[in-house]
Amino acid sequence: MQDTLTKKLFDVDNIRKDFPILGTFSNGKPLVYFDNAATSQKPVSVINAIGDYYRNYNANIHRGVYSISIKASDAYESSKRKVSEFINAKSDREIIYTRGATESINLIAYSFGADNVNEGDEIIISEMEHHANIVPWQELCKRKNAVLKVIPVTDTGELELDEYIKLLSDKTKIVSVGHISNTLGTINPVKDIISIAKAKNTNICCIVDGAQAVHHTKVDVRNIGADFYVFSSHKMYGPMGTGVLYGRAELLEAMPPYQTGGDMIENVSFSQTTFNEIPMKFEAGTPNVEGAVGLNAAIDYINSVGFDAIYVQESELLQYATEKLMEINGLRVIGTSQNKASVISFVVKGLNAFDIGVLLDGSGVAVRTGQHCTEPLMDKLCIPGTVRVSFAFYNTIEEIDIFIDALKKAIGVLQ
Numbered sequence: 001m002q003d004t005l006t007k008k009l010f011d012v013d014n015i016r017k018d019f020p021i022l023g024t025f026s027n028g029k030p031l032v033y034f035d036n037a038a039t040s041q042k043p044v045s046v047i048n049a050i051g052d053y054y055r056n057y058n059a060n061i062h063r064g065v066y067s068i069s070i071k072a073s074d075a076y077e078s079s080k081r082k083v084s085e086f087i088n089a090k091s092d093r094e095i096i097y098t099r100g101a102t103e104s105i106n107l108i109a110y111s112f113g114a115d116n117v118n119e120g121d122e123i124i125i126s127e128m129e130h131h132a133n134i135v136p137w138q139e140l141c142k143r144k145n146a147v148l149k150v151i152p153v154t155d156t157g158e159l160e161l162d163e164y165i166k167l168l169s170d171k172t173k174i175v176s177v178g179h180i181s182n183t184l185g186t187i188n189p190v191k192d193i194i195s196i197a198k199a200k201n202t203n204i205c206c207i208v209d210g211a212q213a214v215h216h217t218k219v220d221v222r223n224i225g226a227d228f229y230v231f232s233s234h235k236m237y238g239p240m241g242t243g244v245l246y247g248r249a250e251l252l253e254a255m256p257p258y259q260t261g262g263d264m265i266e267n268v269s270f271s272q273t274t275f276n277e278i279p280m281k282f283e284a285g286t287p288n289v290e291g292a293v294g295l296n297a298a299i300d301y302i303n304s305v306g307f308d309a310i311y312v313q314e315s316e317l318l319q320y321a322t323e324k325l326m327e328i329n330g331l332r333v334i335g336t337s338q339n340k341a342s343v344i345s346f347v348v349k350g351l352n353a354f355d356i357g358v359l360l361d362g363s364g365v366a367v368r369t370g371q372h373c374t375e376p377l378m379d380k381l382c383i384p385g386t387v388r389v390s391f392a393f394y395n396t397i398e399e400i401d402i403f404i405d406a407l408k409k410a411i412g413v414l415q
């Protein structure tokens with residue numbers, strides 16, 4: 001009943017009109033954009049909000065006494081409040097803007113890691129992590145002589161929770177896992193993962209990489225119990241170059257700055273500098289005001305569509321595309337967890353993913369090929385790479401039909 005209701009409220013043709021790029025052509029064919037896990041397209045409201053900022057109130061923030069600077073400062077702060085409400089943080093003081101999920105994780109690794117990880121300590125991640133949630137921890141372990149431990153993944157692409165429990169020890173300082181896998185689409189039980197860690201030791205710092213989650217599902221950082229939660233604006237219909245680091249205020253207050261310079265200080269003299277309060281302590285230099293304004297508009301857009309409608313549309317696309325793909329001889333879907341977001345990776349026997357991607361591009365279909373920044377996962381699965389299609393709520397069943405036809409033709413040419 002709820003589904004039928006939501007479906008009626010969702011008019012994909014109208015939604016698509018909000019995204020100018022979806023009406024364009026690629027290689028002479030209507031663009032079919034199935035690389036949403038890499039970056040999403042932007043609605044007119046986001047594009048216009050950024051244009052309006054530059055046309056009407058572009059100014060540096062927090063310093064100006066004049067009207068447009070005050071307006072720009074207000075827009076920046078109101079964007080933080082919007083993000084805070086969007087993920088149910090306790091306060092907008094817990095929202096730090098970065099360049100993206102990658103920089104957010106690096107900030108935690110450098111700042112929290114500097115004071116809290118010591119020789120022999122252990123950090124737990126998983127086999128399905130994006131490089132952004134692997135390399136910063138590897139480097140921290142090198143700096144500190146700490147140990148990186150890795151939760152294995154099953155053949156269907158799920159985390160082995162029994163193994164995770166065995167990895168936890170008295171030396172565990174950090175657990176950092178992805179909410180949704182960008183390669184497999186698996187939705188990880190992050191709330192359970194965190195409560196297991198906290199039951200072992202409440203001081204274990206639990207980090208969730210939400211880069212693939214915040215636009216698919218309603219995230220409540222307090223309900224999940226995350227100490228830190230990170231994501232990127234550009235994957236959630238907002239502009240590039242802006243990311244979010246949510247951190248519990250007590251942790252952020254105790255952490256040293258990540259970068260230093262203007263805006264993050266309270267007082268500066270040549271003998272001593274004192275630092276600003278959070279979140280400013282972590283935002284050295286002129287921030288990306290345009291990004292904050294665009295992200296604010298992107299959240300408004302997501303809220304106007306609603307997560308119920310997003311879920312219904314994306315689930316239908318996932319199910320339909322999975323069924324159609326499974327009908328193709330020699331094609332294997334990589335990642336068949338019961339609990340999946342609208343991301344499908346696949347391989348075709350004897351064929352190179354890159355070649356398939358190039359031929360699909362000729363038909364106007366944009367997909368991602370390769371390792372998807374998850375090289376250790378590819379090694380574990382003993383495959384060189386996959387073709388990945390990832391859907392947003394603005395994609396359609398008709399587009400999937402175009403893709404499947406183009407894929408069959410590509411396979412015919414390559415075999």
Ligand code: PLP
Pocket residue numbers: 037038099100101102103130132133178180181182209211212232243
């Ligand atoms: N984490 C996951 C799961 C991702 O999919 C990505 C990007 O694809 C990142 C982190 C890094 O995001 P960004 O490149 O926006 O910093």
